[in-house]
Amino acid sequence: MTSASDDWKRGVVYQIYPRSFQDSNGDGIGDLPGITSRLDYLQQLGVDLVWLSPVYASPQDDNGYDISDYRAIAPEFGTMADFEQMLAAMHARGIRLMMDLVVNHSSDEHEWFRQARSSRDNPYHDYYLWAEPKADGSPPNNWEAAFQGSVWEWNQATGEYYLHMFSRKQPDLNWENPRLRAEVYALMRFWLDKGVDGFRMDVINMISKPWAADGSLPDAPLVREGFLQPSFGMTCNGPRLLEFLREMRREVLDHYDTITVGEAPLATVQQGRDITHPETGALDMLFQFEHMDLDSVGGHVMGKWAARPLDLRELKRTMGRWQDELHGRGWNSLYLSNHDQPRPVSRFGDDGRYRVESAKMLATWLHGMQGTPYIYQGEELGMSNVAFERIEDYRDIESLNFHRVATTERGWTPEQALAAIHTKGRDNARTPMPWDGSDQAGFSSGRPWIALHPNAPEVNAAQALADPNSVFHYYRALIALRKQLPVLVAGRHELLLPGHEQLYAYLRCLDQQRLLVLCNFGAGELAVELPPEVATCQAERLIGNYPEAQPLALEGLRLRPYEALMCWLH
CATH class of the missing domain: 2.60.40.1180 (Golgi alpha-mannosidase II)
Structure with a gap:
């Protein structure tokens, strides 16, 4: 594939969410110098690769997944010199770096979109996806965005709607345009030439829209009670997906020693094989979501927020199918946790009496399978979900929008909405990394951008490092076994x-x-x-x-x- 050898298959990836990892200057926001200061910790854990969530220039509408300049570092995270120092420090420790490549959409404050929305005749207009209003001026169809509301936003200057599958400040890019694709490949080379080792590609299977070729915009089917779920099914896995990804490989990835993983909502096993096949595919690994959706009530009006207990038999069917079907024909990404998911020890284990035991059990289950294991920051400590008492204490756009819609339009009480956020909200994974039992848990000398987990004095890295029976040291042992045993x-x-x-x-x-x-x-x-x-x-x-x-x-x-x-x- 894109890697010079298969050595990476013995490795383990650690995801850093920079805003919550380590603050170096007391502003309450984690940053690049903070990451550099904690690299010895990652080396001690034994990880081989870091996936770094976005640190690019951004208005931070979706915590950096809305990018306004793909070649600049957001000031709150530091400077390009800070980035280069961090990268060199990682490489000095034998740790490779995967950047987050977010090219299904940009920020509406990106210069491309500023130009695109100004006129239908602007050369950048076709960098994005537009649709005419209906005769009454309403949006072209009923598609629902991931963060609630229509996927369509009106643009007065051109008299059109633009598509945004996420926030209205995240307009989707038009991959049908070869000029846009060339721009993406150029920015990828920019980072690879700096020494970056690969990319985690955000919702990459949305870059080809099923409807883009013929322009048809059918309504999405209604679910129970006449409401909609996010319309991913209308915008994922389009007919040119493999063509685009193979072009990316040919134009960029084959010219560097890279490691790549694509995030792919609604991906099938066949698509997983096609995309990650070692000879005919385009990427090394895929993030599929089947196992992460098993504890949601399918077809429910509120989608992921309507939780149900996990049926272990369903988990076996899902994981077993991906394990069997990709064996020798592709490669799995193994994960239970990331910046978009609640903490696994609360979700699938017991975050009370058996927090340590169940965290280790889940790690054993995951790291024993075939594929590349991913550890999200704090997972190796057995961090658990947080239950803030007020919606004002949350920061995530998805959770805030859900609470507003659920309580004003869907008949939920504030208590019901908060309970759902306590269970499934993304801020569960975004409370600051607890480094020790001191004030602000060693994360910052200032007030963190989001509150610490209340159990930080007990659940923190210093405590885990000092306890030979901690979750941290168990993860170290599992990582070491993967390096030692070809059977794994x-x-x-x-x-x-x-x-x-x-x-x-x-x-x-x-x-x-x-x-x-x-x-x-x-x-x-x-x-x-x-x-x-x-x-x-x-x-x-x-x-x-x-x-x-x-x-x-x-x-x-x-x-x-x-x-x-x-x-x-x-």
Whole structure:
């Protein structure tokens, strides 16, 4: 693929959300010098690659995912010299850097859009997507944006609507225009020439719109109660997606030693294979969302905000399919957490009594699979969701818009809306990184841009580093195993007991080696009944999240609450 070798497949990625990682100047906002000051921590954890969320110039409507200048650093994060110093410091520690490439949309304050919206005759007008109003002046259809409301925003100067799948300040770019594509490839070369090692590509499967070729703009289907969900199905996976990505590879990626991952809502397994195939694809990895949508009520008026308990059998079907179908024909990204998702220990584990055990269990489950594991900052500490008491304490545009629409248009009480945000809101992942038990948790000498998690005095990096049994040191051990064991990289995945509602069990097999992974997803003790061909094997414990008390026997095995085991079979 775009990488010179497959060595990257043994690596682990760490995502930094710069606003919340480390503040160096006391303004309450994390920055690039702050990241540089904490790189020894990442080196100690053992990660190989950092995915850095956007640090480009931006009005910060969506915390940097609305970019006004792709070649400049936002002043709140520092300077280009700060960036170059950080990159050099990463490389000195053997850590590579993936930038966030956000090219489905720009900011409405980008010079391209300032020009584009001024006149239909402007050369930049075709850099964006426009549609005529209906006869009554209303938007061309009923498509719903990700952050609530119509995807269409009126532009008075040209008498048209422009498309924005996210905020109205994030107009979608027109990839049908070859001049626009050339601009994107040029800005990618700008960063690669600085020594950046690759890109995480934001909602990259939206760059080809299904309707762009013929201009048809059908209404999206209504869901229950006559309301709409975000219209991703109308704007993802268009007919030219692979063409555009292969052109990107040919024009840019093949000329550098890069690592790439594409974020792809609604991607199918077939698309995953097509995009990440080592010979005919375009990117190294894909972020798919199937497993992250399993705890939402499908077709519900409020989309992801209507939560339901996870059915472990559904998780097995989804993950098993991606594991099996991409084996030898593509590559998986393994994640439970990022800047857009709530904390996994609160979502899929137990953030109370069994916080440490369930955080380690989830890590074992994820890191045992085939693909590249991603760790989101604080995940290695077992950080949990936050429950601010007032909507005024939240900062995320998606959560704020949801609260407003839910309470003014959808009949939810403020308490119901806040409860949904406590469960699924993106700010759960954005509270500042707790470095120690001091005032402001060592994140800043000033007032943080968003409040710290109240448990920061107990759950922080200093505490974790000092405790050999912490979640942090468990992650270190898992990362080390991936580097040491070819079976974790190349082994075939084989799901066991697909119908079990509490036990997730699978094998990794390579040549004559077999590795068994057992994970109790419940708070109760569990009697394990494995298939006879597995249960009668001798088992050698490799790692587990409870202290090893006795020789491991698979027949009659009982797992403690949220217990995880990884063992060799002989």
